[in-house]
Amino acid sequence: MKRRDLLKTGALAGLGGLFSFGAHPAGRHSASQQPVRNVIFFAYDGFTWEDVASARTYAKRHMDRSLAFDRLFDRSSAGSMDSSSLTSVTTDSAAASCAWGTGQKIVSGLLNMYPDGTTLEPILRLAQQKGLATGLITTTRLTHATPAGWYAQIDWRRREEDIALQLTDMPPEVLLGGGHRALSGELRDDGHDVYGDFVDQDFTIVRSEAELQQANSSKLLGVFHRSHLPYEIDRRFQGVAAPTLAQMVTKGLEVLSGYDQGFLAQIEAGRIDHANHRNDAGGLLWEVLAADEALAVLMEYVDTHPDTLLIMASDHGTGSGAVYGVGKRYREGSTTHDHITKRTASFPYIIDEMQHDPVPPHVTGVAKRYTGIRMTDEQAALMVRALHGDLAMPNLQAYDRQPYNTLAHCLRGGTYDDPDRLNINFATGQHTAGPVPVAAYGAGADTLECGMVDNTDLYDWMASALDISYRNPSMSRHAAREALAE
Numbered sequence: 359m360k361r362r363d364l365l366k367t368g369a370l371a372g373l374g375g376l377f378s379f380g381a382h383p384a385g386r387h388s389a390s391q392q393p394v395r396n397v398i399f400f401a402y403d404g405f406t407w408e409d410v411a412s413a414r415t416y417a418k419r420h421m422d423r424s425l426a427f428d429r430l431f432d433r434s435s436a437g438s439m440d441s442s443s444l445t446s447v448t449t450d451s452a453a454a455s456c457a458w459g460t461g462q463k464i465v466s467g468l469l470n471m472y473p474d475g476t477t478l479e480p481i482l483r484l485a486q487q488k489g490l491a492t493g494l495i496t497t498t499r500l501t502h503a504t505p506a507g508w509y510a511q512i513d514w515r516r517r518e519e520d521i522a523l524q525l526t527d528m529p530p531e532v533l534l535g536g537g538h539r540a541l542s543g544e545l546r547d548d549g550h551d552v553y554g555d556f557v558d559q560d561f562t563i564v565r566s567e568a569e570l571q572q573a574n575s576s577k578l579l580g581v582f583h584r585s586h587l588p589y590e591i592d593r594r595f596q597g598v599a600a601p602t603l604a605q606m607v608t609k610g611l612e613v614l615s616g617y618d619q620g621f622l623a624q625i626e627a628g629r630i631d632h633a634n635h636r637n638d639a640g641g642l643l644w645e646v647l648a649a650d651e652a653l654a655v656l657m658e659y660v661d662t663h664p665d666t667l668l669i670m671a672s673d674h675g676t677g678s679g680a681v682y683g684v685g686k687r688y689r690e691g692s693t694t695h696d697h698i699t700k701r702t703a704s705f706p707y708i709i710d711e712m713q714h715d716p717v718p719p720h721v722t723g724v725a726k727r728y729t730g731i732r733m734t735d736e737q738a739a740l741m742v743r744a745l746h747g748d749l750a751m752p753n754l755q756a757y758d759r760q761p762y763n764t765l766a767h768c769l770r771g772g773t774y775d776d777p778d779r780l781n782i783n784f785a786t787g788q789h790t791a792g793p794v795p796v797a798a799y800g801a802g803a804d805t806l807e808c809g810m811v812d813n814t815d816l817y818d819w820m821a822s823a824l825d826i827s828y829r830n831p832s833m834s835r836h837a838a839r840e841a842l843a844e
């Protein structure tokens with residue numbers, strides 16, 4: 359039976375009597391009796407406090423402005439969030455998104471499922487059951503872990519063609535992001551045209567920024583890339599075509615605002631994580647600034663729609679790129695950071711350019727053009743070997759993909775008294791475990807206990823705001839480890 363049929367017949371709602379939908383027909387109220395009509399959750403994927411420092415420094419020195427992020431933290435209930443998963447201090451994005459969406463910690467790699475096959479109901483499905491409109495807006499594939507964490511139930515996050523089919527089963531009214539390859543009949547293994555399933559359900563489908571702007575529909579599917587959306591740095595400086603996150607958010611809010619019953623939306627700045635994995639400080643900066651532009655749109659929306667609660671959170675850190683001190687009394691710290699203005703393309707874009715002619719003079723020329731850095735002969739030789747795929751280099755940044763790892767290595771900052779290289783170095787190419795930023799702004803935010811919270815607490819924030827009392831089943835760490843061992 360398909361999910362929408364389950365919901366129609368009430369079979370899902372009858373499960374163990376755990377659902378309590380419609381228990382408060384008079385309307386939704388948070389603890390302060392301040393009515394909450396809409397909840398917007400803005401996920402920054404793989405984002406840490408050092409990323410704030412780099413973006414803030416750039417905005418101040420080169421854009422003459424402050425960050426919306428700083429205004430948010432000034433005006434909201436804000437703090438830090440523990441991001442651990444059920445079985446590890448370090449989480450992946452799937453378990454992280456599910457912790458927010460279900461109030462339960464799960465094991466990395468799965469979506470809304472325990473290793474023994476027990477499924478969990480994510481908040482987006484619960485909101486749909488309550489009659490709310492819903493939306494997912496992301497710079498990644500719509501079938502990628504963070505958005506999928508709010509609608510899919512599957513034992514492996516990489517099965518995105520299967521995840522896409524779960525998306526068509528009671529789809530959110532607004533879906534904007536990437537991921538054409540999991541939807542197109544020409545690119546899917548089973549040849550199934552998933553777009554057709556959306557057309558059957560009265561969706562308007564848009565594939566470009568121009569079409570997005572013109573769309574005038576109450577159900578909107580926008581897919582703007584085969585995979586993830588291009589990096590903002592490539593859109594901005596290299597003219598790669600794509601809508602910005604702020605443009606997608608603006609249109610998404612316009613559509614969702616048309617629903618009288620209110621809405622729940624998850625918005626994701628998903629490629630902060632990707633840039634951090636690759637230790638790409640320039641790509642990272644522009645992903646954070648693009649997120650900040652979208653955040654400004656969202657705060658403006660909350661200011662003009664006071665019945666809206668906005669929650670912003672990072673799902674975990676990635677990379678731990680640190681803006682380190684340079685020079686005597688660190689007086690060269692800010693000016694050395696100015697080197698970031700010379701970064702004008704993402705690592706994948708730079709690697710593509712290098713591949714055109716993988717010999718030392720071309721490689722050093724490309725590096726200079728897009729990063730301002732003059733590679734040494736030794737570094738150019740390393741880079742050429744990596745481009746030819748014949749380099750078994752130690753994973754100095756612990757990121758296991760070549761030639762990105764080598765590019766990151768060749769662009770690393772110098773010593774503390776070297777003002778000639780950008781002063782950002784990364785500790786790893788993996789996710790990290792430190793506390794991450796979290797904030798709540800708008801309707802009911804002042805009643806939320808922020809400070810140091812757990813990722814699962816954010817489910818309670820949303821559920822309480824939307825008057826949802828469903829509790830997902832829990833599993834102990836021990837039971838999860840036993841099930842995984844089987």
Ligand code: ZN
Nearest residue numbers: 403404451673
């Ligand atoms: Zn993540």
Ligand code: MG
Nearest residue numbers: 403451504628
């Ligand atoms: Mg993500």
Ligand code: ZN
Nearest residue numbers: 404631635676
């Ligand atoms: Zn990641």
